[in-house]
Amino acid sequence: MLYECNFIMYHHRVTYHFGECSDPGHHAAIKAIAAAMINYSGLTMTGLLYFYLCFGVILSINAKPSAVRDKKSFFSFFALVDFPNELCQTDDLLVGTCYTEWECKNLGGKDRGSCAAKFGVCCVFEVSCGDVVRHNNSIILSPSYPSTFTDTRRCDVTIKKLPNICQVRLDFVKMTLAQPSNTACVNDQFFVPGFLNIPIICGENSGQHIYIDFTENNELPLSFVTARVSVERVWNVRVAFIGCDSPERAPGGCLQYYKGTKGYVSSFNFESTLENIPRHLSDQNYAICIQPNPGFCHIRWTPESFELTGSDGTAMRGEPCQFDWVSIPNAYKEGGTLSFDRFCGTRLNTIKKSPESVSLISATMPFTLRFVTNAKELPQSKNRGFKMKYEQLPCVV
Numbered sequence: 201m202l203y204e205c206n207f208i209m210y211h212h213r214v215t216y217h218f219g220e221c222s223d224p225g226h227h228a229a230i231k232a233i234a235a236a237m238i239n240y241s242g243l244t245m246t247g248l249l250y251f252y253l254c255f256g257v258i259l260s261i262n263a264k265p266s267a268v269r270d271k272k273s274f275f276s277f278f279a280l281v282d283f284p285n286e287l288c289q290t291d292d293l294l295v296g297t298c299y300t301e302w303e304c305k306n307l308g309g310k311d312r313g314s315c316a317a318k319f320g321v322c323c324v325f326e327v328s329c330g331d332v333v334r335h336n337n338s339i340i341l342s343p344s345y346p347s348t349f350t351d352t353r354r355c356d357v358t359i360k361k362l363p364n365i366c367q368v369r370l371d372f373v374k375m376t377l378a379q380p381s382n383t384a385c386v387n388d389q390f391f392v393p394g395f396l397n398i399p400i401i402c403g404e405n406s407g408q409h410i411y412i413d414f415t416e417n418n419e420l421p422l423s424f425v426t427a428r429v430s431v432e433r434v435w436n437v438r439v440a441f442i443g444c445d446s447p448e449r450a451p452g453g454c455l456q457y458y459k460g461t462k463g464y465v466s467s468f469n470f471e472s473t474l475e476n477i478p479r480h481l482s483d484q485n486y487a488i489c490i491q492p493n494p495g496f497c498h499i500r501w502t503p504e505s506f507e508l509t510g511s512d513g514t515a516m517r518g519e520p521c522q523f524d525w526v527s528i529p530n531a532y533k534e535g536g537t538l539s540f541d542r543f544c545g546t547r548l549n550t551i552k553k554s555p556e557s558v559s560l561i562s563a564t565m566p567f568t569l570r571f572v573t574n575a576k577e578l579p580q581s582k583n584r585g586f587k588m589k590y591e592q593l594p595c596v597v
């Protein structure tokens with residue numbers, strides 16, 4: 201007699217699925233073997249286990265989990281494949297998670313190609329307007345993505361808190377909304393209703409990210425509003441859940457959180473390619489934090505672009521910076537003695553009216569840069585905002 205049994209076991213969530221096993225007697229046998237497998241010390245239960253049992257005969261369960269073969273030509277008594285649920289990327293650059301075909305379907309994902317030597321599928325959790333985000337690394341896509349759209353809409357998405365999750369990171373893989381009008385987001389807006397500490401953004405923000413903490417009500421609402429002007433909008437926002445004890449978790453009060461000894465930060469809408477219109481946004485008040493590396497005591501900020509207030513091409517610092525400013529705690533010029541917390545104008549310097557920008561150093565931890573702006577700018581201003589390089593500097597004794 202020939203039996204073909206497909207048996208899939210998900211150890212990490214203890215789900216058992218029996219496929220077309222033609223003899224019910226074998227269910228019991230397989231179940232017993234599965235139990236033995238779980239106890240079997242040679243198995244690492246990181247991912248999922250995938251069994252094919254043929255002929256209704258199990259010759260050995262002492263085999264090490266190494267027999268990886270082509271699914272289609274499989275014709276042995278026993279095989280076991282164990283692969284981790286890692287991130288994968290589809291041909292059209294969407295991010296997914298590597299699962300078996302069955303698990304992906306069961307979780308409500310879309311099979312967008314293969315992974316794990318073709319044993320898994322790159323399973324993408326796509327979320328559209330009105331949907332709820334329930335899976336790590338889901339992607340929120342704009343209507344008709346990857347095409348752009350031009351009409352007026354309101355698109356709400358809710359992120360549901362999962363157990364032991366305290367925070368989410370939103371990666372704006374693609375985020376193109378209408379430009380602000382004199383720095384104010386009067387047409388399009390991305391915002392988090394009820395979260396006044398999260399600034400409203402618009403314009404070009406592809407490549408930016410934000411962190412949001414869950415509150416007691418276990419739901420995070422996100423809103424994308426497009427209105428009035430007919431311009432091309434598109435977004436692809438990845439949602440990563442961050443565990444309460446995770447080292448990935450950003451400290452409280454950090455809207456953006458960067459790691460690594462060096463990198464770049466910029467104000468929202470800095471990447472707009474439109475010339476001669478204000479690019480930074482109004483009503484901002486948030487912190488960009490840099491995770492201090494062990495053995496590093498200082499941070500150096502070097503402006504690649506710095507244009508916040510005024511048009512006379514000089515630096516302002518300290519008390520005169522009352523409308524829009526960047527604050528770097530106790531920042532001083534290399535070799536200098538003066539330190540200030542606030543900087544504005546169109547150059548970055550501790551020297552008032554200096555026509556040149558310099559690097560500033562701060563030893564205050566945690567390493568942060570705060571950006572504050574008031575309501576909209578005058579129509580003639582050309583405030584571009586900032587793009588700054590950061591470099592952590594080793595402690596010197």
Ligand SMILES: *[C@@H]1O[C@H](CO)[C@@H](O)[C@H](O)[C@H]1NC(C)=O
Pocket residue numbers: 287336337365440441442443446448
């Ligand atoms: C979600 O995915 C990210 C990226 O792969 C990972 O760092 C994080 O630990 C995952 N979160 C959970 C709760 O598994």
